[in-house]
Amino acid sequence: xxxxxxxQEEIRKALKERHGTELQDKLSSATVAVCGLGGLGSNIxxxxxxxxxxxxxxxxxxxxxxxxxxxxxxxASQVGxxxxxxxxxxxxxxxxxxxxxxxxxxxxxxxxxxLLKDADIICEAFDRAETKAMLANTVLTAMPDKYLVAASGxxxxxxxxxxxxxxxxxxxxxxxxxxxxxxxxxxxIASRVMLCAAHxxxxxxxxxxxxxxx
Amino acid sequence: MVKINGENLDxxxxxxxxxxxxxxxxxxxxxxxxxxxxxxxxxxxxxxLADGDSVEIVSFVGGx
Numbered sequence: 705x706x707x708x709x710x711x712q713e714e715i716r717k718a719l720k721e722r723h724g725t726e727l728q729d730k731l732s733s734a735t736v737a738v739c740g741l742g743g744l745g746s747n748i749x750x751x752x753x754x755x756x757x758x759x760x761x762x763x764x765x766x767x768x769x770x771x772x773x774x775x776x777x778x779x780a781s782q783v784g785x786x787x788x789x790x791x792x793x794x795x796x797x798x799x800x801x802x803x804x805x806x807x808x809x810x811x812x813x814x815x816x817x818x819l820l821k822d823a824d825i826i827c828e829a830f831d832r833a834e835t836k837a838m839l840a841n842t843v844l845t846a847m848p849d850k851y852l853v854a855a856s857g858x859x860x861x862x863x864x865x866x867x868x869x870x871x872x873x874x875x876x877x878x879x880x881x882x883x884x885x886x887x888x889x890x891x892x893i894a895s896r897v898m899l900c901a902a903h904x905x906x907x908x909x910x911x912x913x914x915x916x917x918x
Numbered sequence: 919m920v921k922i923n924g925e926n927l928d929x930x931x932x933x934x935x936x937x938x939x940x941x942x943x944x945x946x947x948x949x950x951x952x953x954x955x956x957x958x959x960x961x962x963x964x965x966x967l968a969d970g971d972s973v974e975i976v977s978f979v980g981g982x
Contacts, residue, residue: 740982742982743981743982744982745982829982830982831980831981831982832980833944833946833947833977833978833979833980834946834947834978836947836978836982837946837947837948837949837976837978840949840956840976840978841949841956841958841959844949844956845956845957845958854978855982856976856977856978856979857979857981858981858982859979859980859981872951872974872976873951873954873955873956874954876949876951876956878976882976882977882979883979884979884981885979885980885981886979886980886981886982887979887980891981892981892982897981897982
């Protein structure tokens with residue numbers, strides 16, 4: 705049986721009615737990279753795809769694990785699949801015409817310039833503090849034309865209201881409470897991780913709309 | 919005085935590397951911004967902090 709889905713023109717028209725032509729044209733022509741497709745990255749990607757971002761670069765070396773299902777945008781039937789492949793499928797269900805570029809690799813300071821060269825905005829969505837710092841230092845010192853939207857501090861049951869966005873330089877935004885480490889106490893709770901992912905996705909949309917203050 | 923994460927400190931003349939040695943920051947988890955620019959790690963030992971500089975040290979925590 706053939707499933708009938710809306711045409712690209714119909715979806716574009718619906719987005720323009722929602723966002724206005726001027727903003728939607730900016731969103732449609734943007735390329736955003738999502739580095740790490742876990743609790744932050746999978747939620748950022750889903751949100752940006754729904755918002756009508758034209759092209760996403762999705763990077764993660766890992767496979768979907770049963771321990772990911774409580775906060776990451778994967779299905780139980782996708783356990784064991786590469787996150788890049790599983791997330792691409794899930795994104796296409798809602799946004800069938802989005803352009804996706806996937807890289808199933810571990811990000812290092814050596815491959816960052818090549819992997820991220822086409823991105824207008826880069827979302828840091830890793831789990832480990834050392835990898836977060838490595839990406840931030842590499843992008844912000846070697847790729848001065850990129851925006852980086854990073855995250856730090858979203859674990860535990862702290863208040864939703866302590867998740868915030870700060871602008872540290874013209875091109876460096878940081879979301880989170882900056883203190884709640886996943887290694888302490890309760891670990892990661894879906895709702896609070898999603899809040900932080902939403903801060904990151906919203907910062908991307910605001911940058912594209914040329915609203916640069918968080 | 920040098921402003922570090924909002925606090926005025928009497929450390930003008932020290933390099934970023936010298937200042938970091940007096941703190942408990944884990945060098946692998948930080949990014950250092952000085953006067954609006956992120957400083958490459960290779961420059962921490964060469965960047966001398968001056969009166970009026972404004973520095974922000976971001977210390978990442980895990981989770982994502």
